[in-house]
Amino acid sequence: MTLADAKPQSATQSSPQALNFECETGNYHTFCPISCVAWLYQKIEDSFFLVIGTKTCGYFLQNAMGVMIFAEPRYAMAELEEGDISAQLNDYEELKRLCTQIKRDRNPSVIVWIGTCTTEIIKMDLEGLAPRLESEIGVPIVVARANGLDYAFTQGEDTVLAAMAHRCPKKVESEAEKEERNAIQKLLSFGNKKETAAPESEYVDHPPLVLFGSLPDPVVTQLTLELKKQGIKVSGWLPSKRYTELPVIEEGYYVAGVNPFLSRTATTMMRRRKCKLIGAPFPIGPDGTRAWIEKMCSVFGIEPKGLEEREAAIWESVEDYVQLIRGKSVFFMGDNLLEVSMARFLIRCGMTVPEIGIPYMDKRYQGAELKFLEQTCHEMGVPLPKIVEKPDNYNQIQRIYELEPDLVITGMAHANPLEARGINTKWSVEFTFAQIHGFTNTRDILELVTRPLRRNSNLKDLGWDKLVRETANV
């Protein structure tokens, strides 16, 4: 029996109450949002990310990004010195010197300035300086204020993409340019050159659709193909592989997000670019992917084909992993905003979730996902989780001791100490770097989720569960 068959088992008996939202002190551990440069510079191949901040920022990036720092990254710190803070040095001149050097050494198509806490506090007018410098050195400069005063971890990407959304061209000027902007289509038809003969007929006639959210290229291809199967054409993707290939966005285009942390980008798309946002659950897990595609189809008036079978087949193929976690509980401490989607998927796998910690909850942007979470809980007959915004890690740990969950998804600061106390943990950051979107990557998520359980079941007969002295626990 697969999960797909098992769905409606006890749908009515579960408590019908709505999701419970709480907000704590915000004393939690997460990555600084400037960490987004690490995956964005790799995604946008012709970019250069300049983080304007202090040694603290640099130290974080250097240590958090580990080996990547040695691969001659296309990112650097503009390290502020005392003279910059006290305005003895001229911001404009300093940035000009650095950006000229970057242009000379790397010749990027865009320089992204990442504003930090320090530039906020000293009120460095990056948005004002950028256009001047841009015209002077001839390289586009995009400003994103991804700082720890306002944002957490993945929200860094949101600020960068929101800034990039302004740079998406309005109209295709020439056919040649259109050709160039059609990179995704070219990528898909690779090795199938004659396909251009009958391209349009494969798609239903619908208004242009642009997706937003940075994903590894293989995942971009997978999701684009999934939509193609339904006759939906993806006209562009923000971000694209290159800055010069940013998608055209015109008024009335449809847009949809692939990640739950992109609320600013969504807002920008709607308000500034006059696009229509398709609010859907996010394509994480086979249930999420199906719901995501179905929503697109319904917006464009398409009857979805073969999705139910597709989802069932995926569930069947991962049954060995699902068995390991069915009936177990998972606690999300919260640090990357993927928590709601992940929890919804794991509940569908048969897990229970007492608490979903999350740095920031946009109930509008995540509306469809929240509704889907509720529905999933009802269908699986499990209690609705408590959603804790801005959690307090200290309180959470007390709750974890009380609840004794089978798995805690948490940051590295707490992982080892919890393991030493006999509590299974999975490092949350891995979910941001692993491929977790679409039908195809279901196994990858479960591989991550079940790893601590598989490891610890290998060791369980050794009697070494608790590796701290009781007294040391006070």
Place this chain on the structure above:
Amino acid sequence: MKLAYWMYAGPAHIGTLRVASSFKNVHAIMHAPLGDDYFNVMRSMLERERDYTPVTASVVDRNVLARGSQEKVVNNIVRKDHEEQPDLIVLTPTCTSSILQEDLANFVERAQLDANGDVLLADVNHYRVNELQAADRTLHQIVQFYTEKARKKGELPEGKSEKPSVNIIGVSTLGFHNQHDATELKRLMADLGIEVNAVIPEGASVHELKNLSRAWFNLVPYRELGLMAANYLKDEFGMPFVDITPMGVVETARCIRAIQSILNKQGVDVDYDTFIDEQTRFISQAAWFSRSIDCQNLTGKKAVVFGDNTHASAITKILSREMGIHVVLAGTYCKYDADWFRKEVSEYCDEVLISNDHGEIGDAIARLEPSAIFGTQMERHLGKRLDIPCGVIAAPIHIQNFPVGYRPYLGYEGANQVVDLVYNSFTLGMEDHLLEIFGGHDTKEVITKGMSADSDLSWSKDGLAELNRIPGFVRGKVKRNTEKFARERGFTEISAEVLYAAKEAVGA
């Protein structure tokens, strides 16, 4: 503004946190924005720490920017005091609080009224000091605070311990092999018949600090951390200290003799010469190693050393004095203490480099083409790119540098470990070259050892074929010399003839 990709020493607050979290039952509260508590991740990962890192943040967010921290910092301190009941809470400023210029000292005073434990504001300025200097200051500050507190209460102990005793100052969390070094030093002291009065800060309780003056002297094994505290104790109590790092056989002996002279001055008749001789010649393998034929093969081999002051200077001396290796360049990133370094190593190396720009070190290594590098993780990666083996001798480090097995760098066992490290680096390099000479990797492209691989000159087919016949370990040098020769003579293409002409002309 400075364009920076990499830094050797971290920001000031890291140093403060390293000292604070080394003590038992001391909690640090950072006045910092969300995400600046990355120290916890490092400690939890690198040290594989089982306990929660006693560091939390009093988060600076928009509201704090607008209205100031107000009660927030005070509440956080008092809350932590109730939750964990630490002996001491260290309020730690960051780069953010440096520019907000809030009156943190006042918060500390107010929090002290409600807190049971002590509360201190770490006296470090982000823009003036780095991680190492901040650690040194914070340790001094805590030692001073508890000494004065005990004095006020009349709790300072009178006189010295019965038997000769020592304080070992400067062992800290996230320090390079510090845990193992501390064990080795304690062992060494036991062998010398000296009691260990205290080891600070690692594993110490702040309540022990008032007893520091009971030791007969202080031992400061690392240049970067502990000297300020040792100097303070010297001024306060007239306690002498030994700041010779016992790394390598010669320096260990020197350190022990310094201890001997201090004890002799205080009226104890000790003579450690037999002990030193016995250890050097028969117990430790390092002296015998330098005499063995293995080490003979290393004679005159070129090495580059780069790291912090303590390790780079000690390794330079070991390589040059104890192994007969030719240190072409020794360098440090401790710019603030450069004179000391220059004085220590200048007679043991050709060139001294004081810099914290990894590009500069990379270029120097590419230019000097040593057979081995001894540096930090950064130099290890430079070495990989240039195909030169590297032994890691100093921070910045990663998880591999926190071995579970016993790997001290200090004392006689430390000398053994250094021998292995040095010898393994060189042999691996030789092995690689032998493989190449005997055609192990004949499909390999020409190795360029310059940091920028591009060259404006082109090589003809036969020129390239000739070049590839040259053994790998000199190929880069031959290539560069030939190109230099060709450029000088205005050749645009390098054929086999040009290569041989260059060889004749410059002996490449």
